[in-house]
Amino acid sequence: MIQIIIVDDHAVVRSGLRLLLSEKVDMTVVGEASEGDEAIRLATSLRPHVVLMDLSMPHGKDGLTAAKELHQLLPDTAVLILTMHDDDEYLFRAIQAGASGYVLKSAPHEELVSAIRTVAEGNAYLYPTATKRLMSEYMERLQGGYSPDHYETLTAREKEILSLTAKGYANKEIAEQLFISVKTVETHKSNVMEKLGLRTRPDLIKYAVKKGLLNYE
Incomplete structure (x- = not known):
């Protein structure tokens, strides 16, 4: 039972x-x-x-x-x-x-x-439908549709902002936590998206999960 x-x-x-x-x-x-x-x-x-x-x-x-x-x-x-x-x-x-x-x-x-x-x-x-999306991503990867992983090209600050963004923090919250301006956060985030070939926030979330960058402690 x-x-x-x-x-x-x-x-x-x-x-x-x-x-x-x-x-x-x-x-x-x-x-x-x-x-x-x-x-x-x-x-x-x-x-x-x-x-x-x-x-x-x-x-x-x-x-x-x-x-x-x-x-x-x-x-x-x-x-x-x-x-x-x-x-x-x-x-x-x-x-x-x-x-x-x-x-x-x-x-x-x-x-x-x-x-x-x-x-x-x-x-x-x-x-x-979720399974279908995951399988579609897997097939794209097999067919070479994904760009090489450029995570190591990120600066230490960019990696911090990637992790915090993926965890759901808003730009203002990230700025306060890291003692930098909102404008600086936006610039770093734009650089992260460009370097990693990401287009949307859900793309960033999926990337962070795959890299093991999230924890919920």
């Missing part, structure tokens, strides 16, 4: 998920939480097979932070992200945080059930 904890800040969502999963003979919902800290306490006590985790929970610890802590505390418990965010930035951050899977709230019920079974068996699950 797959034991599951549901984590979402909307009670109606939790109720709907509990009803759906209770109909499956191989699943049981053993607990519910409305934010990350509560989820961690419950999971530590109940040690479920799967934690079904929302990302955006404004009234407590967010899903990414909770996922990372759960991955460290309970490595045998799979965290399956269930979110409305169809976005590469959130996807890659979830993977980096230690999530075993990522499913959209708009997905059919059958897909969610399949994803739960997949991660409970120790495997990874990504929703189909």
